[in-house]
Amino acid sequence: MKKLLTLAILASAFIACTDDDIRVEQNLSGPQVVGFNSSFESVAYFEDLGAIEREFPVNLLNSGNGQLTESDIVVEYEINYDLSTATEGVEFDFVNSTGSVVIPAGTNFGMIPLIVNTGSLNPTAKTELVLNLTATTEGSVIGEQYKTMKIVFVGCETNLEGTYTRGSRTADISKIAPNVYYSTYFPAFSSYYWFEFSDVCGDLAILDWQFQASNPITPTDSPDEFVHGIIESNGDLTFSGANVAGVSWYVDLTWTLVKQ
Numbered sequence: 001m002k003k004l005l006t007l008a009i010l011a012s013a014f015i016a017c018t019d020d021d022i023r024v025e026q027n028l029s030g031p032q033v034v035g036f037n038s039s040f041e042s043v044a045y046f047e048d049l050g051a052i053e054r055e056f057p058v059n060l061l062n063s064g065n066g067q068l069t070e071s072d073i074v075v076e077y078e079i080n081y082d083l084s085t086a087t088e089g090v091e092f093d094f095v096n097s098t099g100s101v102v103i104p105a106g107t108n109f110g111m112i113p114l115i116v117n118t119g120s121l122n123p124t125a126k127t128e129l130v131l132n133l134t135a136t137t138e139g140s141v142i143g144e145q146y147k148t149m150k151i152v153f154v155g156c157e158t159n160l161e162g163t164y165t166r167g168s169r170t171a172d173i174s175k176i177a178p179n180v181y182y183s184t185y186f187p188a189f190s191s192y193y194w195f196e197f198s199d200v201c202g203d204l205a206i207l208d209w210q211f212q213a214s215n216p217i218t219p220t221d222s223p224d225e226f227v228h229g230i231i232e233s234n235g236d237l238t239f240s241g242a243n244v245a246g247v248s249w250y251v252d253l254t255w256t257l258v259k260q
Contacts, residue, residue, distance in 0.1 A: 035146025
């Protein structure tokens with residue numbers, strides 16, 4: 001379903017490959033770089049299943065010489081209380097109180113375990129736990145753009161599956177994970193390309209699209225790295241401030257998928 005298109009089709013869609021998605025830290029030189037591989041994690045439960053342990057990785061993004069480390073890397077972290085709306089002891093609890101995670105020698109990641117209190121998630125609004133990496137073992141550094149992760153707790157289930165249209169194009173939307181959806185059409189291209197988005201209590205966010213690796217979609221104005229949208233009162237889905245790298249006309253676009 002997510003197969004690559006030929007270069008001829010890419011050319012006809014005016015999509016030019018770029019290097020915007022390449023992380024400079026991943027070059028095989030310089031210090032060991034650690035950080036969160038993802039800046040956003042969604043934790044969704046819609047019934048009381050008790051306390052469930054979930055793990056969130058801290059990665060070795062660049063080992064410096066291309067080899068795995070010969071010694072442990074210890075990374076310290078803390079809660080960003082100014083940005084967090086989730087409460088320890090309510091939505092979550094830490095498995096340990098050390099405030100650190102170990103990337104063991106010979107591996108490229110370590111895990112921060114959390115206990116999710118599924119019966120305490122808000123059924124009408126999302127809450128967020130924001131973690132900041134603060135220090136690491138001598139000889140390694142924290143990548144500046146990878147030092148923060150937002151864990152979003154979701155207790156409000158949504159159902160946006162169905163058929164939508166934009167002009168003469170039809171988008172069939174299906175659910176692929178809790179509150180995560182797949183659309184067969186990504187406006188406003190003339191060809192059919194897929195995209196994926198999340199719905200966190202009515203706050204939509206584009207997570208991926210068919211050519212995200214070469215032509216990433218980015219927001220014009222957003223508190224994070226995602227293009228956001230809303231669910232209109234009639235069920236239509238509107239996304240705003242969308243930009244696609246390498247596509248000259250895809251700048252600050254707003255578009256709506258109309259519910260059928």
